[in-house]
Every structure is written in structure tokens, then in C-alpha cells.
Amino acid sequence: xxxxxxxxxxxxxxxxxxxxxxxxxxxxxxxxxxxxxxxxxxxxxxxxxxxxxxxxxxxxxxxxxxxxxxxxxxxxxxxxxxxxxxxxxxxxxxxxxxxxxxxxxxxxxxxxxxx
Amino acid sequence: xxxxxxxxxxxxxxxxxxxxxxxxxxxxxxxxxxxxxxxxxxxxxxxxxxxxxxxxxxxxxxxxxxxxxxxxxxxxxxxxxxxxxxxxxxxxxxxxxxxxxxxxxxxxxxxxxx
Numbered sequence: 183x184x185x186x187x188x189x190x191x192x193x194x195x196x197x198x199x200x201x202x203x204x205x206x207x208x209x210x211x212x213x214x215x216x217x218x219x220x221x222x223x224x225x226x227x228x229x230x231x232x233x234x235x236x237x238x239x240x241x242x243x244x245x246x247x248x249x250x251x252x253x254x255x256x257x258x259x260x261x262x263x264x265x266x267x268x269x270x271x272x273x274x275x276x277x278x279x280x281x282x283x284x285x286x287x288x289x290x291x292x293x294x295x296x297x
Numbered sequence: 298x299x300x301x302x303x304x305x306x307x308x309x310x311x312x313x314x315x316x317x318x319x320x321x322x323x324x325x326x327x328x329x330x331x332x333x334x335x336x337x338x339x340x341x342x343x344x345x346x347x348x349x350x351x352x353x354x355x356x357x358x359x360x361x362x363x364x365x366x367x368x369x370x371x372x373x374x375x376x377x378x379x380x381x382x383x384x385x386x387x388x389x390x391x392x393x394x395x396x397x398x399x400x401x402x403x404x405x406x407x408x409x410x411x
Contacts, residue, residue: 186340213396215398217398222403223403224386224401224402224403224404225386225388225399225401227391227397227398227399230396230397230398232396238396238397240397240398241398272340272341274341279390279396284346285331285343285346286331286341286343286388286399287343288333288340288341288342288343289340290339290340291339291340
């Protein structure tokens with residue numbers, strides 16, 4: 183298994199540009215999520231999905247869209263990039279969540295800079 | 298809202314020492330608690346997952362304990378090695394049925410001196 187993969191690893195955008203951060207997992211996990219990690223702020227949840235066709239907002243969803251058309255893929259779209267979105271983005275997946283909680287597997291991250 | 302605090306923020310110790318990292322959380326109604334390791338420029342690797350019904354979990358030189366009633370967890374690292382140098386994060390599921398992701402502490406940056 184490749185686990186959780188993310189592309190690209192690095193990206194530089196100009197303010198106002200849009201892009202999609204890709205995330206895929208080959209472990210047949212139902213639960214997937216996106217976090218951003220900022221110095222002094224820790225990791226914060228952006229969006230999550232409990233299965234194909236189901237998504238919901240996390241703590242910091244503004245400026246981001248997600249969709250989950252397949253179990254494997256969970257792309258994160260930046261609609262109009264802003265400097266405040268400069269961050270490291272992590273995708274994670276897990277077989278179960280909540281009271282049936284299970285280990286979360288994280289991807290290697292995408293380092294995004296918005297100029 | 299759940300808040301997770303980790304103390305100390307940074308720790309530097311000589312190789313071979315045993316050490317304890319601390320994690321506290323404000324809402325004791327958690328399903329589980331996870332400890333992660335993050336190397337510079339890398340993603341997070343899960344080290345240990347403790348279910349709410351458990352008191353501790355062990356993996357090799359690592360031992361994590363959980364005291365829900367006091368809102369605390371500790372990660373004990375025995376016989377530390379330079380390869381243990383990393384940032385250690387603890388995290389608990391959100392209160393919204395646990396599906397709304399994890400709430401993370403800001404981590405303890407650990408340096409093991411050779």
C-alpha cells in the first residue's frame with residue numbers, strides 16, 4: 183500500500199489564483215480529512231468526509247471547497263488564493279472515527295505559498 | 298470547545314535518559330487519544346492510540362497513559378536515542394460525535410543530544 187499520497191509537494195501561487203490539492207488513499211478508508219498547519223497555531227481541521235458523497239466543514243473552512251466522489255480521493259480546492267492561506271496542508275484518512283476511533287494516517291503534506 | 302495543551306513546548310536531554318511528555322485536555326468526554334510524531338518537513342506518524350476504556354498502551358520504548366477523569370495523558374520514552382528527536386503531538390477527537398476531526402496540541406519539540 184502507498185498509504186496516503188498528496189500532490190504537489192510544493193506550490194507557489196499568486197493572490198487570486200485557484201488550484202486543487204490532491205489527496206488519495208489506497209487503504210479503503212471511509213474517513214478522510216484536510217488540516218492546515220501554521221506556526222504557533224498547530225493543526226486545524228478544514229474539511230472532512232465520512233464517506234463518498236458526504237463532506238462537512240471543519241474549524242477553518244472559508245476559502246476552501248472539497249468533494250468526495252470516490253472512496254479513494256479527497257481533493258481540496260482553493261477558490262481564490264490569499265496570502266493567509268500560506269500554510270502546510272495535510273490530508274489524513276482513517277478506517278473509523280469517533281467512538282470506534284482508529285489510527286489516523288497522514289500524508290506527507292503540501293507546502294503552499296501564496297504571494 | 299476542546300482544548301489540548303502540551304508541556305513542555307521544547308525539551309533537550311542527553312542520550313540515554315528516560316523522559317515524560319505531558320498532554321492535557323479540557324473536555325474529558327473523549328473516545329480516545331493519539332500520540333503522533335512529526336519529523337521536520339514531514340507528515341505525522343501515529344505512535345500510539347489509547348481508547349477511552351484503556352489506561353495505557355505500549356509500543357517498544359514508548360508507553361502512553363491516559364487518565365480521563367483528570368484530563369491528562371503522558372508519553373514516556375525510555376532510554377532515549379538521537380533518532381527520537383522530533384516533535385511529538387497529542388490529539389483527541391472532536392466533541393461532535395468524533396467525526397469532526399482531531400483537536401491537536403501544539404506539540405513538544407524534543408532534541409536528544411548524542
